[in-house]
Amino acid sequence: MITVTHRRYVPYSHAHYAGNLVDGAYSLGLFGDVATEVCIRLDGDEGLFASYDDVQFKAPVQAGDVLEIEATVVRMGTRSRKIAFESRVVCRGTGGSAAAVLDEPIVAVTATGTVVVPPAA
Numbered sequence: 039m040i041t042v043t044h045r046r047y048v049p050y051s052h053a054h055y056a057g058n059l060v061d062g063a064y065s066l067g068l069f070g071d072v073a074t075e076v077c078i079r080l081d082g083d084e085g086l087f088a089s090y091d092d093v094q095f096k097a098p099v100q101a102g103d104v105l106e107i108e109a110t111v112v113r114m115g116t117r118s119r120k121i122a123f124e125s126r127v128v129c130r131g132t133g134g135s136a137a138a139v140l141d142e143p144i145v146a147v148t149a150t151g152t153v154v155v156p157p158a159a
Contacts, residue, residue: 043106044068060101068105072123073085096146096147101131109123123148126144
């Protein structure tokens with residue numbers, strides 16, 4: 039089908055909890071962004087998110103991280119697209135302005151979701 043990947047630095051202004059932890063909704067918002075690009079590429083329209091299912095928070099996301107967000111279309115209906123999402127930490131902030139590129143990405147959040155697009159003209 040199609041896979042789209044975004045990368046995003048997590049600014050310290052998004053830290054919500056002790057230890058510079060970022061809430062899980064941050065990754066869900068990024069899933070929405072990458073789903074929008076999927077819809078534009080497939081259908082020429084931003085589409086609308088209809089639902090998430092099977093959201094799993096597997097590892098913490100911290101301010102100073104660099105996330106790689108991947109969306110892969112796993113099923114296409116007439117107007118719906120089922121998408122598998124994965125948010126991976128590819129760089130981790132190590133304090134102050136220091137950071138390290140990880141040898142192996144850390145899978146932080148996974149989910150599947152459904153988007154809908156307008157009927158074809």
